[in-house]
Amino acid sequence: MASKLHHPPPRGDGELPVKRPKVEDPIPTGTLANLHRVRLNPADCGLDFDIDANELQGRALHEQGFAYCWSGARANIGIRGGKYCFGCKIISEQAVDMADTPADQQHVCRVGLSRGDDPVGNLGETVRSFGFGGTGKFSSAAKFLEYGEKFGVGDMIVCAVDLEKRPLASVGFSKNGRWLGIATEFDARSHGLGVVDIELKKLPWESALFPHVLLKNVVVQLHFSTGDGLIPEEGYRPWNLAIEDGNAVLGPTFSSLEECEVIMMVGLPASGKTTWAEKWVKEHPEKRYVLLGTNLALDLMKVPGLLRKHNYGERFDRLMDQATGIFNTLLARAAKTPRNYILDQTNVYKSARNRKLKQFVRYRKIAVVVFPTPVDLKARALKRFEVMGKEVPAEAVNEMLGQLCLTYK
Template sequence: MASTKHEPPKAAEPESKRVKLSVPDSSPSEAKQRVVLNPADCNLDFNVEGNGLQGHALYEKGFAYCWSGARANLGITGGKYCFGCKIVSAQPVDMEDTPSDQQHVSRVGISRGDDAVGNLGETEHSYGFGGTGKFSNAGKFTDYGTKFGVGDTIVCAVNLENHPLAFVGFSKNGQWLGTAKQFDAGPKGLGVVNSPLRKLEWESALFPHILLKNVVVQLQFCSEDGLIPQEGYKTWASALEDGNGIMGPSFSSPKECEVLMMVGLPASGKTTWAEKWVKEHPEKCYILLGTNLALDQMKVPGLLRKQNYGERFERLMDQATGIFNTLLSRAAKTPRNYILDQTNVYKSARKRKLKPFVNYRKIAVVIFPRPEELKFRAEKRFKEMGKEVPAEAVNEMLANYVLPMSKDMRGSDEFFDEVMFPELNRADSEKHLDDMKRAMRAGSISNSRSNLSSYSHDSSVHTYSSPPMLNQEALPAIRGCWQNSHLPLPQPSYDHLRPREVHSAYPGAGIHGTPGGYRSGSSDFIPSFPRDGSYGTDMNYARSPLPRDGGNDLFSRVDPYYSPNLGNMGSYRPHAGSPRAPFSYNSSGRYLGEPPSPSASLASRGPPLSLQGSHYGTPEPRPPLSYRDSPMSDWRHSGGYPPHSGGYPPPGRRY
């Protein structure tokens, strides 16, 4: 089926930041366009090299547990075509907790252009053949063919001419393995054959798709690439000449892209709004940068995120923080549309994070519900997910909360081209924010003891538990400063506490549930990570997936000429543990001083994991900082290594 040319957007529509479509026509120049892996249609940790034909992902530390996917830049809407994928090599990883046959694996297949690039074979519109000898579609795995690995070449053949059902099959090293799956490719099925083109034309085509875990692959789309076509099938690249090809999405430059920065207190509804926005604007192919992104790539089941899984899951979350850090550092150098889903209430933190996105259109999205609604959402999420943050953390953010301003506003020194207020408008938000700050200051003067909050920080995944407390009574809400149902506790001095003492300093979650094991019929393997905080950041209210403000922040260390997804990253420098630094507090009624005990160095922790053989790295540890210097986007221990608990998180938690 021949594709039609893409019509330019109407003048009334916003000029920007939509995906640029390139659709082939019959001209000779278009017919000669190469088929390669698409840097604009892959996971953020995926690198496209080798003249566009070689692909692999980051594999240091937590990335070793991640799957990373990519699609080719040409999809088909008819005909019989095939492409090849050779498993070139395995990447060196340290995964003693993972069975050897699950350390270096890959999946080869096809998917419709609008499918999630990291979910090959796990959605209704994608079909994949895995190295474990399994074929998958819509998350259902069945035995098919044989296992494959390094040195093997898999050819994927797609027959869209067969009626009434199309089918996909594979060969291994020239041996045909048979039909893997029949499917309806017509209007009532995938909608790619004899079907009207969608508004985004690449949503109406099937694309070559690979999903990798610690392997390097070489793709073959034509004879020049080394492809030996399956008998009866044409090379994938010939679909251009046949008029059966549609080009995938592409970005020409960062000027074609935008970054949305969510702004709001914990539990205000930022993630809910962002996820809805992504679904409503598929044409922009947003990447939602939050901690869930790392979990998705680790293939952690959603149910598992809500259940009590104990220490192994805590360690997994530690690794997820480091993954998030690295992805954020790559984002500004990879032209895409992004949503930064964190609190971002500090103006200094917003400016630091946005500084690398020089040519992007930058939009702030302020989620500010009425205080009573905010309290309701916080309590609701606590009941459903079992996450909380101490009130002093929320109050610190509240005290430093500055509503963002667009750069055309008088007195503004921020970078935003636009500021959106989906709930309360600016005037109402400003009024309620001022009222909440006054109430907080009044509460600090009248009550010298800090209370726990029902809030859960954006990146919080650890709830500190201890034996149930006696005489628990609900405490009244004080004009916008919410308290937990636990009795007030003295302000803790974290750094002098041993790991288990730190966790017992906050008794909140322990009374909401009892420890228990996670049980599921899922066959997904969940790794047990080393206890060391390899990245220097962890993910509770005292841990930060983002660097602190300062001249040597994360982005200032990124090579401005480095281009992720299109070549090698800079040389890897092993992470070195930084000494623990004392906490200090600068809010009214807060404890100020240094911890009295040297045990805060946590000498019992093992050294950071250092993997050999890779030129991919992660950001270096931040220098010690106090809360006074912290933008409070997420709190962490100033030395970068918060202690771990030996206990189990409560049930009902959602990550």
């Protein structure tokens, strides 16, 4: 079972408010449209993704374990109709030490589109996203097909989408001004992607396609208008004109830190914390929770499926060491990046809880304690061993159990 403890954020600390994701209506046309510029969205990117001051150039952390990670970002403006395009130029490679990785997989960029409620780190790996990668492959729903040609530093990739075409919409790409052809056709209506010929959803970004990049050790510059340097593909309009055309939807934006919350999971290994957290995330899409734990680090490294010690052998411990370092860095960045978070670790030691939560001073804090019956815990631990080939020693579990206590204030 799970129970919750709430701690509201402190008030009146004199600090200025910071922005956080919130729900916005579709962008109005006319004069108000001039207030919005298409750019990379700091509210819709990975925690390890950095956006430069011009709001068009992006890069991700690449030191140590982050060299193995992919990091994504979307633009702040999506579309629900029309024919539009945007560009992405690969500016440079980031220096990394990856002797155990093939050279052509150390510096890679994927460019494309996704629906606004898709995971930002999974471009081309879901049914609601389309990506063209530097290895010369196009992907959607994790199906990678040969397309176009390879690209890298100095190349300009333009992504063009046609949502006017019936019965199927289409997406294609060009490289350095040379059209590579239509990559795929797809149903954009209610029975497909759900972005055209439908009523706008309560969360508007769930009804639109957004420019999306996914990076691994490269720096990119986005082009959304001719003023940015975009040369549109024939028959397609620059992405920024979707605003004046009335086809634009605004992605999530920021509000105050005090409106953000951090949920701390507390429980023994294999007690069901991650299961509860993942279910909570799905049931509350408006919160756009970031689930912070070892699994997030493994997802960023694109470790396929669940981490199985039987399959990874000696690599298991190395991956886990890297995942721990990545988690600690992301936790520190999270406290400075207004979002809603779930901290998915055991957190049974009071000292560990205090160390992590003291960074989130202005957040609303919630503790979710998961404490199954001994029979259920034993069954869960056995299942975990069958999947991962790893078990927590009984003496370690007993030590944690002895430390598990809740403090009310």
